[in-house]
Amino acid sequence: MVKKQISKKQFIIYLIVAFGLAWILQIVASIFANKGNEIVFRGILAGCMYMPFLGVLVARIPLKGMGWVPHLKGRIRYIFFSLWMPVLLSVIGGVLFFVILPKVFDPEFTSLRMQMEQAGALQQLEEQGLTIPIYLVITFVQAITFAPFINMLVALGEEVGWRGVMFQYLKDKLGITKGRIVGGAIWGCWHWPVMILAGYEYGKEYIGAPVLGPIVFCLSTMAMGIILDYVYEKTETIWMPSLMHGSINAIATLFLFMVKPEYSNLSILGPAFIGIISMVPMLALAVIICLKQSKKQA
Numbered sequence: 001m002v003k004k005q006i007s008k009k010q011f012i013i014y015l016i017v018a019f020g021l022a023w024i025l026q027i028v029a030s031i032f033a034n035k036g037n038e039i040v041f042r043g044i045l046a047g048c049m050y051m052p053f054l055g056v057l058v059a060r061i062p063l064k065g066m067g068w069v070p071h072l073k074g075r076i077r078y079i080f081f082s083l084w085m086p087v088l089l090s091v092i093g094g095v096l097f098f099v100i101l102p103k104v105f106d107p108e109f110t111s112l113r114m115q116m117e118q119a120g121a122l123q124q125l126e127e128q129g130l131t132i133p134i135y136l137v138i139t140f141v142q143a144i145t146f147a148p149f150i151n152m153l154v155a156l157g158e159e160v161g162w163r164g165v166m167f168q169y170l171k172d173k174l175g176i177t178k179g180r181i182v183g184g185a186i187w188g189c190w191h192w193p194v195m196i197l198a199g200y201e202y203g204k205e206y207i208g209a210p211v212l213g214p215i216v217f218c219l220s221t222m223a224m225g226i227i228l229d230y231v232y233e234k235t236e237t238i239w240m241p242s243l244m245h246g247s248i249n250a251i252a253t254l255f256l257f258m259v260k261p262e263y264s265n266l267s268i269l270g271p272a273f274i275g276i277i278s279m280v281p282m283l284a285l286a287v288i289i290c291l292k293q294s295k296k297q298a
Contacts, residue, residue: 006168006172010059011059011166013055014056014058017059018051018054018055019051019190021051021055022051023193025047025048026197029041029044029045030197030200045194045200049157049158050157051161052158052161052165053158055161056161063164067235067239070235070237071236078235078240079243082247083144083243083244086250086251088281089285090278093281093282094254094255094270094271094278096270096278097255097269101266101270103263104259104263105259106258106259106261109132109136109257110261111257111264112135114261142250143251143254144251147247147250148246148247150246151245152239153242154249155243155246156238159242163229166187181222181225183225184223185218187225188218188219188221189214189218191214196210201272202268203267206264206265206266207265207266208268212268216268216275217274219283223279224248224282226286226290227285228241228244230289255278
């Protein structure tokens with residue numbers, strides 16, 4: 001992986017494009033979300049993920065050297081790390097949440113049942129001889145097999161900008177650990193409009209809304225950013241953090257279906273790994289990576 005020399009001017013142009021266009025799209029997406037048009041909302045957000053990539057192109061930052069052709073000999077283990085570590089952290093975080101708050105767990109999966117009934121999908125599920133628990137198992141299997149590879153193609157739009165450019169620039173200016181932390185915070189801020197306007201990630205009725213969510217989410221992106229950049233540095237190919245990002249998106253909402261509807265305001269705590277309780281395993285791994293890096297530098 002070739003280290004790129006990025007000028008301050010290029011970096012500023014990149015940020016203006018990546019944030020400016022993305023925030024405009026997020027505002028538009030939020031309008032559709034508030035009108036109940038989930039399909040258009042999700043479609044716009046998918047396009048939004050390519051704004052960091054567009055920022056790189058507009059700033060004329062070379063794409064060469066990001067590791068477009070993978071050379072994974074001796075690094076195959078990082079494919080499985082990228083594919084399954086988010087799942088493992090999510091499961092541990094979800095279990096931790098429900099152990100601490102057992103009354104929140106819903107064995108009937110009421111929220112999912114209600115959503116499927118409103119969408120007319122529950123009857124189709126039953127006609128196929130499937131139950132809600134079986135549907136969740138199928139969803140989980142998809143999240144640990146092919147879904148991350150599909151999501152990877154969309155996540156690439158962010159990873160080229162974040163790990164491929166922004167993290168490299170900030171690490172060069174601030175040092176590896178500080179650069180990763182600041183980069184993670186910036187990455188989190190990039191999501192703020194859709195979080196505040198559409199209730200993306202935590203909803204609109206969570207404890208501390210609408211201020212606490214964006215702050216807590218930045219804490220989660222700091223931890224995720226450290227782990228994703230670690231994978232990028234180890235594999236020297238932009239495809240691996242993209243795969244891991246795809247895995248994160250694939251497993252992100254699964255445990256939310258296990259919360260009783262009357263406790264949805266606790267989403268700021270979990271069970272998704274962007275919650276204060278459920279992100280503990282991810283934070284622990286991020287700290288371990290930082291400490292390991294510090295020992296190498298000492």
